[in-house]
Amino acid sequence: MKPVNFDYYAPTSVDEALDNLAELGYNGKVLAGGQSLIPTLNFRMARPAALVDLNNIPELAYIKPTSDGGLAIGTMTRDSKVEYNPEVAKRFPLLPEVMKFIAHPQIRNRGTFGGAIAHADPAGQLPAVSVAMNATMRLRRKGQERTVTADEFIIGPFMTVLEPDEMLAEVILPPNPPRTGSSYKQVSRQKGGYAQAAVISVVTLDDRNRCKDVRMVLMSVGERPILSQKAREILMGQEASNEAFRAVAEAAATQEADPATDLHATADYRRSLVRVLVVRSLTEAFDRAKRGG
Amino acid sequence: MSKLHHVTVTVNGKQYERDVEARMLLSDFLRHELGLMGTHVGCEHGICGACTVIFDGEPVRSCLMFAVQANGHDIRTVESLGTPEKMHPLQEAFHEKHALQCGFCTPGFLMTLVSFLEKHPNPTEEEIREAIDGNICRCTGYESIIEAAKLASERMSAREN
Amino acid sequence: MTGKVFGQPIPRLEDQFLLTGTAKFIDDIEIPGMVHAAFLRSDYAHARIKKIDYSAALKRPGVIAVYTAEDFGDYWRPGPLQVPPPTAIKGSQFNARPLVPIAKDKVRFSGEPLAVVIAESRYIAEDAFDDIIVDLEPLPAVVDLEEAWENKPALVHDDLGTNMAALVKQERGNYEEARAKADVVISRKILVNRNAAAAMENRGFVVNWDEREQEMTVWATTQAPIPLRNTIAARLGLFENQVRVITPFIGGGFGPKIMTSQADDVLLPWIAMKLKRPIKWIEDRRENFLATTSERDQVHYAEIALTKDGVILGVKDVFYHNTGAYDPYGMTVPLNTQTHTISNYRVPSFYTEIRMVFTNQMVVTPVRGAGRPEGVFVMERLMDAAARELNMDPAEIRLKNLLEPNELPLRTGIIGQDFVEGVLDSGNYKANLQKLMEMVEYEKFRKEIQPALRAQGKHVGMGIVCFTEGTAVGPYEGARVTIGGNGKVSVATGISTQGQGHFTVFAQIVAEQLGVKAEDVNVVTGDTAHFHWGAGTFASRGAAVAGTAIYNAAVKVREKIFATASKWLEVPPEQIELGDGKVWVKGKPEQFITLGDLAFRANPTRGVIEPGVEPGLEATGYYGPPYGATGAGAVAMIVEIDPETMELKIKRFVIVHDCGTVINPLLLEGQVEGGVSMGIGNAFYEKMVYDENGQLLTASFMDYLMPQATDMPPKIEIGHLTTTSPLNPLGIKGVGEAGAIPTPSAFVQAVEDALFEYQLEIPESNLSPSKIFEYVQKASKKG
Incomplete structure (x- = not known):
């Protein structure tokens, strides 16, 4: 070896x-x-x-506020720096919450934020989170620069739009509107192990607790992070309700998730996890949004 | 033989210079180029944690880094802790609590925990359990390791106060 | 039995080296001029070798030599068998196919060596694999055990004409008669999955041939240094004393490191003599999964016959055992299964049949537990099925059928791995279970705690099982104890150490006898230059067998001390006291001689030694038990399951254990806890999976899940009982495998109990949340 x-x-x-x-x-x-x-x-x-x-390249490792209240994270920022950064925790409590699930502390001390996204592992937390947070990827190649959304960036398992001579230079996280709540729910066989299924929800409510925006991502149950359209269709304008969450769960599990059977879990089991985790994740995200995010 | 790269690295406070292939793993470099055999290699794919060393103050897997990447950096290995005659409080606690059997994984646990205890002087049992979750021990079942870490933390913080 | 040192929880004497990175392990050995070996391994599980062309590899800078089977000429030959089959079992059939060191003509498992590359570094040796052209013609792989028994889809060993490796039938009483009398007969198919030993240190082998001295030094991570030396010497035509095997510190054993006559120890000494260069081979983790032996993997068709009151009348078990591509370790594992299926229960009639098959998978040899977990799993599953059928409590049916102390010693009628009829030497099996029930508050749990939790919608269940551990088998071990001129004691024994704490417990045994401090006893294990008789470290026998040999030697030295001191102090031996490293005349402490002085005087350079007196304060002792000492215990485990995700938490783990006399309670707990963690791994995380082509799908820690700190219960609660063994003077039984044996049995029962409303019956030993989900789905559909 x-x-x-x-x-x-x-x-x-x-x-x-x-x-x-x-x-x-x-x-x-x-x-x-x-x-x-x-x-x-x-x-x-x-x-x-x-x-x-x-x-x-020190200039690739940074966490800095953007003018609109979001954050720009340099591609070589270590995972553990993101995990423990107070600015991150303040603006995006979802990130430190998710970081705890990524492998183990020794890996997070060396692993990088941009590296994990560019790796585009379908079971990777950061590619899925970047889709849920609607992050923008700044890509650079010699003499050129372009930006794409996270959803556009990842095109398949371990596949991105990056050209061979191009690098992911920066991940830009747009600010969360007020009354935004998020939640990460994962099932893995062991702590720090590969997720068998996970659901990330980012929910924004209006002042009457109705859903103004929802980005729900299914992770590790398809060839890439799946941004749920069903969640949008069913939840927009709705208040939190178990029935609505169950409807989303059913639709996401049967129509959107596309899990495979592997050594550790059958497709059926993972589909059933999607049902459970969608409800748990949405419940928590709505609840947090209600309490101000 | 492909191109050699010059590496200057500080390990346990001592500076070393070597010329190595880019592909040489840091774990192999520490062990076979510098002769620091205390760092052990258990899986070479980043799961077992036996090769954990402290790199610029943070524990990392030395099997998941190349020696060239250590150029200009600072590393601490198990040899930096104590000697058989005068052990570090964490080593003493491992001894008293029978927190090692074959001892192969032990240097990795020690380096993970030394760094953890420096940052968390009064950890709970649960925090210790999570801190060592990335280190595999086949012999002990972990309970005695957690007890040892707890004992060491109590002694180390008492000493500082 | 507890003394000043013996029986005390003293921390280990070897720790300070291991803790400071100063202990020497195999890969720490560096010799000037040393080169590195790597094995090119087959990607196919079953294939005919048409051609291997390595000419290009020889041109690569840094490559020194490449060898295939053909290059070894007559030196290439299979075996020998490391463990022969027992001849005592009438009518048993065994087809010996010992290991071949490197594949010739045919590949029989994925990972079997095809070529060995010697290069200036391991990196270069692996580079050379790319230069070797291997032409293999794939054959259908034999994977399924029952199909293999029918010789489908191919033969692993063509010349044999069958895939049958062994057929062994043993019976006590008459099962068919018992069955005819029974009120209830329950039949089940039960599977025991395959696990790896996965010691944290992989295997390794370093060899140096000194041409001038005509001596070979071998460093190896072996559990059997003396058999290893003997086979190397015999194969090379050397005397045993021309080969020295040294075991450095070894990073865990757990069974597979017992193996000899493998590619490393057969081929590398020969190559070292040819090249006149020291050679190092360090196995990597992938190789360890592919080509170091592993264990379990049995399919049982089991049956239990009972009265309607739950009294066992008989048990029948016909099982398929996977031996893998070869059977170098005889029938050790399935024989252990036979002896452990019924051992602690009163089973008047028992029929057991081994159908051992060759497959195109890695060879199966003992891993911590070694056939015992399989036997216990089958029996405990049958007991659970019977309890359910008869509407009895799982603890109640066990208490009813456990043997009473006054029934022991009991001849079991079943011949075991040590080639003799099993005898349960001593124990109090009921007391173990009763103590366990107290510790876990069994009645309260069933009547109050569990109903209350269920009322809250929680899914909390308990598994409660019993087990025995046959340990400390023969043939024998030996040791030499010597008092040095420095007044300290050296001990040398033939077994080797993989972390068990031998350096401490053996020192405790000797220190107690010779009146010295434990830290003044230096123990050497696993170095054939220090002691060269013995069998090895296996079957939880280090403390009981080697420990007893050491005790016997120490007692002789003690006698010599008194005899010698009597001469020099000029008083009869009864008037002499021994302690604190010296002897003195009773009541006259000023008339003393230190043990160091006495050792010098016992080895005079002039004068006369009386007839019959051997020089020095030194003695050699041996010990060989007539049969093994049987430890026993009981385990309760409480788990909570999230019925939506099937995530599981172990809330409590309680084990009561009886291993006879305890030498060091601290180390004993370490052994039990370690065994339990492997048992938990076996039950819920670790599983080796071969696909239909014989490919191992779990050849890394990414896929083979090792139990982590957060997978363990908050505490492993241990209760001790002591029933001393009458077989050895110290009353010791082994304990090394105890925790691993009962844990999967307790685990599945706890899962079934937690998900009680589904009435699950789980017939396999390794679960996952997904597996539990599947069983629940099936049960829901049925209901």
Whole structure:
């Protein structure tokens, strides 16, 4: 379990990194935190010709407020920095809540926020959260920059719109409107293990407790995070009610979730988890929104 | 042999310089280049935690990093704690509570817990349990490790007060 | 039995090295000029080898040599069998197919070595795999046990003409007669899933051939250093004393490290002699899953016959046992299953039949528990089914059928892994269960706690089971105890240590006899230069068998101390006192000699030694039990299940255990807790899964789930009873496997009880939330 040889680039600025990536094209692979990539290298399941290590670029690691009250998170910000950042906790309590479910502290100390999103693991929390939070991805390649929404960014299992010479540079989290509540509910076989199913809800209420906006994402039950349209259809304009939540759960479980059977769980079981977790997640998100988020 | 990279790294307060292949894992580097055999390798895919070291103040898996990535950084390994003659309070507590059997996973637990106790001087049992959740021990069933961490935290905070 | 040192909870003497990173493990061994080995392993489970071309690999810089089976010439040969089949069982059939060191002509399991690469580094050795062209013709894989028995879909060993590895029928009483008299007969199909030992340290092997000295030194992570040395020497045509096997600190064993005659210990010594270079091989985790032995995987067709009052009349069990691609360890595991199916209960008639099959999977040899958890699981499942059928309480039916102390010793009529008829030497099985019921507040739980929780809509259930652990089997172990001129004591024994605490408990045994401090006793295990007779560390026998040999040697040294001191102090031995590292004349402490001085005087450089007197304060002792000592216990487990997600929490875990005399209570609890955590893993997390092509789907810790700290109950509550074994002078029984044996049985019963409204009956030993969900779905549809 030793990696194959590769060429190693350790740029110290974003421009230098983009030069490296441009030069390497399909031969280059970005090394962020490496907590998912390095195991696959050790198993020799991945054999990149060259790695471009972003760990020596301080300008990619930051958490800073945006002018509209949101946050911009540099791609190389360590998960544990996001987990314990007071600004994050204040604006997006969902994030520290979710962070606790990502592997173990030692992994979060090294793993990066952008790296996990760009990895686009269907069982990964951060890609799903970025969709639920309607994050914007700032992508850079030599001489060019573009932005896409998180939902556009992830196109399949371990697949994103990133070009070979392009990197995810920044994740921009739009501010939550007042009276927004969120909730993360996950079932995994062990703490820190892969989710067999998870549901993230971000709900905004009007002053009469009616749903003004809802973004509910099903995680680990399809090839990518699933932004539920059914939740929108059923809940917009509605107050919290068990019947409505159950209707969403049923629709999400039967029409939106597309779980597979693997070693640890059958598709049926995971579908049943979606039913349960949708109700639990929506209940909590509505409740938190009611209490001011 | 592919290109060698020059690495300058501080481990346990001492500076080392070596030329290594980019692919050399940090765990192999510590053990076989620097001869610091206390860090153990149990799975090489980041699950077991035996290879945990403190990197710039935070515990990480040394099997999930390359030695080149340690260039210019600071690392602490189990060798930084105590000696057989004069052990660290956490090591003493492990000894008294029988918190190790084969001892192979132990350095990883110690490095995880040393860092944890520095940040959480008065942890609850539940917090300790979660702190060591990323370290696997096959021998003890964890109970004695949790007891040892608790005992060490009490002694260490008493010493500081 | 408790003394100043013996029986005391003293912390371990070996800890300070392990805690400070100064203990030497196998991968810490560095020798100048050392090269590294890596095995190219088959991706197919069953295939014919057409061609392996490694010429390109030899051109890669840093590659020193590559070998396939052909390159070893006549040196390549299977085996030998590490454990032969017992000849004492009449009519038993056994087809011996010992391990081959490297595949020749045919591959029989995924992960079997095809080539060995020797290179300047492990990295380069693995690179060379890419250069080796392997042409394999895949064959249908034999995976399902019952199909394998029917020789479908292929033969694992073509020349054998069958996939039958063994057929063993044993009976006591007459089951068919018992069945005819029964009011109730219950039949069940029961599955026991496969688990890995998964010691935190993988295996490793380092060999150095000293051409000038004509001596070979081997460092290995072995549980059987002496058998390993003997087979290496015999294979190479060397004398035993030309090969020294040293075990460094070993990071856990749990069974598979007992194996010898594998690729590493067969091939690497030969290559080291050819290349005249020291060689290191360190197994990685993937290899450990693929190609280190593992265990369990049985299919049982079991039956219990009872009276309507719940008295057992007979048990019948016909079971398929997967031995994997070869059967080098004989029938140890399924024989343990046979001896542990009925051991603690009064079962007048018992018929048991092993159908051991070859499959295209990794070889099965003992893992902590070693066939015992399977037997206990089958019996406890039958007891649960009977309790349900007869509307009895699970504890009540057990109490009714447990053997009474006055029925022991009891000859079981079933021949076990140690080749002798099983005898339950001693124990108080009912008392174990009764103490357990007190500790867990059984009556209160059933009558008050559980009904109240159920009224709140909580799904909380208890499992309560009994077990025995046959331990401390023969053939024998030995030890040498020596008092040095420094006044300290050295002890050497032939077994090796994987974390059990031998350095401490053996020191306690000796210190008590010789009146020294435990820390003044230096114990050496697993170094054939220090002691070279013995069988190894297995079957929970270290403390009971090697410990007794050490005790016997220490008693002899004690006698020598008194005899020698009597001569020098010029008083009869009865007037001498021993303690604090010296001897003195009773009542005259100023007339003393230190043990160090006495040791010098016992080894004079001039003068005369009287006839019959052996020099030195040294003695060698051996111990071989006629049969094993049987420990026993009972376990209760309370779980809570979220019926919507099937997430499960273990609320309480209580175990009462009786392993005879306790040498060190602190270490005993550690053994029990560790066993329990493996049992919990086996029951709810760990499962090795092979697909229909014989591919192992769980070859990493990502898929093979090891129990973590947050998976454990808040506390493992331990109760002790002591029924000393009459088999050895200290009254010791083994304990190493105790926790792992009963836990899956208790777990499934607790799950069924928690989800009582579904009337589940779970026939398999490893569950997951998804599995529980499936059972509930099936039950709901039925209802």
